[in-house]
Amino acid sequence: MLAEAKAAGLEFELIAVREGDKLPFHFEPRVTLTAGAFRAATETVTPQGVIAIARMHDASPVQAIQTARDARWPLVVLDRVQDPGNVGAICRTAAAAGAPALVVLRGTADPFGAKAVxxxxxxxxxxxxxxxxxxxxxxxxGYGAAASGGSPLASSSIENGGMIVFGSEAHGLSRADLKTVTIPLHDGVESLNVAAAAAVLLFEIKRRKAA
Ligand SMILES: C[S@@+](CC[C@H](N)C(=O)[O-])C[C@H]1O[C@@H](n2cnc3c(N)ncnc32)[C@H](O)[C@@H]1O
Structure with a gap:
């Protein structure tokens, strides 16, 4: 993860390494912490041996929209997706599918929070x-992804939309006026987890763009 951050040009303010562990790259300044001090400083139960503090420069919505447009990809929009685990999983899937830009609406977990990262x-x-x-x-x-009631995925041109919106785990989309797309589910299953729905739709966009 740190190597990814470094490759992306992130500005680290500090890297703290647990005594006995190694960094995958050279970095100064860094501090070495005893195992006890390291445990006290981390949020996770079984941390890896490195903590980093980095400064983020947020993009503007205009930059995100332009980046998506330039790449001819729908902008990925998260509409009150609250679980940082889901937000992080969607970011990973979006990057893997080739989506270049993502925006988060109010009520969505911070994509740069530790758990989401x-x-x-x-x-x-x-x-x-x-x-x-x-x-x-x-x-x-563009399209909102809806657990039910949307146009079936097979007949929705999601790859040509300006955005693809994913809704909250509990309440779905916050707008009722979007065109919606639904991944047909087997009888009796109400919905997919939002990160699973994003994986299906973003890789379908990738597949259609390559066809
Ligand atoms: C757990 S679902 C939300 C269920 C919620 N009870 C509702 O009424 O919409 C979370 C999000 O995942 C996406 N999603 C889940 N199942 C989907 C499906 N079958 N097709 C498209 N998107 C889906 C949608 O964006 C949805 O807002």
Whole structure:
């Protein structure tokens, strides 16, 4: 994850290494912490041996929209996705599918929070990420992913939309006026986990763009 962050040009303010562990690259300044001090400083139960503090420069919504447009990819939009594990997993999937940019609407977990960064395995640093409001996205059409009631995926041109929006775990999409797309599910299954739905839809976009 640190190597990903370094490759993405992140500015580290500090790297702390647990006594006996090694960094995968040379970095100064760094400090070495005893095992006890290291345990006290981390949030995780079984941490790897490195803690880093880095300064992030947020992209603007305009930059994120332009980046997606330049790459002819729908902008990935997270609409109140609350679980940082899901946010991180979606960032990882988006990077893997080739999506270049993602925006988070109010109520979405911070993609640069420690848990989300870990869940993305550092791939969040490959994306242009911005916080946005719906008004910032007014110029974009596109699809909202809906657990039910949307047009079937097979007949929805999601690859041509300006954005693809994923809704909250508990409440779905916050707007009712979006065109919606639904991945058909087997009888009796109400919905997919939002990160699983994102994997299906983003890789379908990748597949269609390559065809
Ligand atoms: C757990 S679902 C939300 C379920 C919620 N009870 C609802 O009424 O929408 C979380 C998000 O995952 C996405 N999702 C889940 N199942 C989907 C499906 N079958 N097709 C498309 N998107 C889906 C949608 O973006 C949805 O807002």
């Amino acid at each position: 870990r869940a993305s395995s550092g791939n969040v640093f490959r994306l242009v990420v911005a916080a946005a409001k719906w008004e910032d996205l007014a110029s974009l059409d």
